[in-house]
Amino acid sequence: MLEIKKNFSLSKFNSFQLNHTAEYFCEVLSIEDCYEAIDFASNKSLNIYILGEGTNIVFSQNYKGLVIKTAIKGISAINNLVSIASGESWHESVLWTLKNNLYGLENLSLIPGNVGAAPVQNIGAYGKELSSFIHSVKVINLKSKKIEDLSKLECKFSYRDSIFKKSNNYLILEVTLKLLSKEVVDVSYKSLADYMIAEGLDLSKATSNQICRCVCELRSNILPNPKTIPNVGSFFKNVVLTIEEYKKLNKILKIPYYLDKSGGYKISSAFLIEKAGWKGYQGKNVSVSDLHSLVILSNGKATGEEILSLANSIVNDVLKKFNITLAIEPSII
Numbered sequence: 229m230l231e232i233k234k235n236f237s238l239s240k241f242n243s244f245q246l247n248h249t250a251e252y253f254c255e256v257l258s259i260e261d262c263y264e265a266i267d268f269a270s271n272k273s274l275n276i277y278i279l280g281e282g283t284n285i286v287f288s289q290n291y292k293g294l295v296i297k298t299a300i301k302g303i304s305a306i307n308n309l310v311s312i313a314s315g316e317s318w319h320e321s322v323l324w325t326l327k328n329n330l331y332g333l334e335n336l337s338l339i340p341g342n343v344g345a346a347p348v349q350n351i352g353a354y355g356k357e358l359s360s361f362i363h364s365v366k367v368i369n370l371k372s373k374k375i376e377d378l379s380k381l382e383c384k385f386s387y388r389d390s391i392f393k394k395s396n397n398y399l400i401l402e403v404t405l406k407l408l409s410k411e412v413v414d415v416s417y418k419s420l421a422d423y424m425i426a427e428g429l430d431l432s433k434a435t436s437n438q439i440c441r442c443v444c445e446l447r448s449n450i451l452p453n454p455k456t457i458p459n460v461g462s463f464f465k466n467v468v469l470t471i472e473e474y475k476k477l478n479k480i481l482k483i484p485y486y487l488d489k490s491g492g493y494k495i496s497s498a499f500l501i502e503k504a505g506w507k508g509y510q511g512k513n514v515s516v517s518d519l520h521s522l523v524i525l526s527n528g529k530a531t532g533e534e535i536l537s538l539a540n541s542i543v544n545d546v547l548k549k550f551n552i553t554l555a556i557e558p559s560i561i
Contacts, residue, residue: 229264229542230254230256230265230268231254231262232252232253232265232268232294233252233253233254233257234251234252234253235249235250235251236249236252236253236295237249238250238253238279238282238287238291238295240314241279241281241282241295241297242282242283242285242286242287242344243281243282243283243284243340243454243455243458243459244286244287244458244459244460244526244530244532244535245526245528246286246287246530246531246535247289248287248289248291248296248532248533249290249291249559250277250291250293250294251274251288251290251291251292251293251294252268252269252272252274252293252294252295252474253294253295253297254268254294254296254297254541255296255297255299256296256297256298256299256300257299257300257301257315258300259375259401260302261366262296262300262368262399262401263368263373265294266368266370266373266399268294269293269294269537272285272294273395274293274294274295275291275292275293275294276293276295276296276370276396277291277293277294277295277296277396277561278296278298278344278396278398278399279295279296279297279298280297280298280314280315280341280342280344280345281340281341281342281345282404283340283341283345283454283461284320284341284345284349284461284557284558284559285460285462285558285559285560285561286460286532286535286536286558286559286560286561287532287561288532288533288536288560288561289561291561295391296399298314298315298342298344298399298400299315300313300314300315300344300401300402301313301315301316302316302402303316303321303324304333305325305328305330307409308330308406308407308408308409309363309391309404309405309406309407310325310404310405310407311402311403311404312343312402312403312404312405313343313401313402314342314343314344314400314401314402315342315343315344316342316343317342317343318336318340318341318342318343318345318351319337319338319339319340319432321333321343322334322336322337322440323337323440325405325407326436326437326440326505329409330362330405330407330408330409330411331408331409331410331411332361332405332407332408332412333355333356333361333405333407334352334413334436334437334439334440334443335354335355335356335414335417335420335439335443336351336352336353336354336356336358336443337439337440337441337443337444337447338447338448338514339351339353339447339461340454340461340538341402344400344401344403346358346403347359347362347365347383347385347390347392347400347403348390348392348393348400348559349389349390349393349557350385350386350387350388350390351388351389352387352388352455353443353447354414354417354419354420354443354446355414355416355417355420356414357378357385357387357477358385359380359383359385359390359463361405362380362383362385362403362404362405362406363375363380363405363406364379364402364404365377365378365383365392365400365402365404366377366378366400366401366402366403366404367399367400367401368398368399368401369397369398370396370397370398370399371397373519375401378391378398379483381434387465387466387468387488387559388465393559401404408505411435411436413434413435413436413439413471414439415431415434415439419446420439420442420443420446422485423442423445423446424438424439424442427442429442450517450519450520451520451523452517452519452523452525457525457526458525458526458527458528458530459517459525459526460524460525460557460558461522461523462520462522462523462557463509463522463524463539463556463557463558464497464501464539464543464554464555464556464557465497465498465532465554465555465556465557466493466494466495466496466524467494467495467497467500467552467554467555468488468490468493468494468495469485469492469493469494469495469552469557470492470493471493473493474493474495476544476551477495477550477551477552480520480549480550480551481500481503481550483495483499483500484496484499495550497522497546497554498520498522500546500550500552500554501516501521501522501542501546501549501554501559502521503549504542504545504546504549504550505545506521506542506545507521509538511534513526513527513529513530513531513534514526514527514530514534514535514538515527516538516542524538524539538561539556542554543556
């Protein structure tokens with residue numbers, strides 16, 4: 229029988245280690261567990277929040293309702309279609325695909341969190357986005373209580389966004405990815421290419437395993453381990469501008485860009501934050517990393533209110549100085 233706990237501390241279930249509580253909490257290991265949890269919430273008219281590893285959320289208050297932590301395991305492949313249960317580690321799943329000669333995810337190595345959370349944010353790094361590989365996402369629709377297989381189109385992916393981020397109606401059970409059976413490496417992202425060249429690697433002969441290793445080293449060099457220094461990685465999304473918006477900004481600040489899939493001018497939020505003077509900022513319990521200005525750090529004593537206050541100060545300052553509105557990446561609960 230599913231164990232449901234009351235007034236449960238979430239401090240060990242979010243990477244900022246914020247000590248807020250869930251009115252009710254349970255960990256699900258199977259589809260049967262999921263339905264038992266959903267029925268419990270329905271019978272008590274409770275809101276439901278689906279929690280993965282908590283690496284991309286900020287709790288600003290206690291949660292009134294049922295928090296369901298997904299811990300369903302399993303990974304398998306049929307040809308180049310890989311189905312991964314929502315409770316599997318994302319990074320370990322990337323390593324599994326490479327060991328099984330399936331390619332494409334190497335640029336997304338070492339992103340923290342579990343597989344179920346990956347499509348919510350449409351995770352991306354070093355020139356790749358998860359949505360490029362999505363075949364389908366199996367979910368329980370919390371309204372109809374039916375299992376559905378959503379196609380990539382139905383997931384409504386966009387930059388760090390999806391139908392799952394806009395709606396709390398889905399519990400993700402499994403993600404199926406369409407990967408490559410032959411290596412087609414992508415070293416187009418400048419910082420990755422520069423790092424590999426510095427390592428003495430020939431980009432024209434680079435392998436997927438080399439990219440995986442270099443991405444892991446790059447991330448470890450600039451992004452603190454949330455288990456030792458509480459953080460959620462990048463706190464702000466990069467900004468996509470029209471050509472007119474970019475020209476206006478360029479008159480104030482010379483800033484590099486690259487064209488995204490929609491033809492928009494994507495610019496670095498880290499560049500804006502650094503130029504605004506926030507890189508390395510030190511507050512009482514919160515700070516901005518001196519290695520990567522997108523990363524807000526806690527000393528383990530910060531409240532959600534303190535973290536969001538710093539984030540809002542950065543947003544307001546960048547808006548004042550550059551007329552650009554930064555968007556917060558993690559989910560705020």
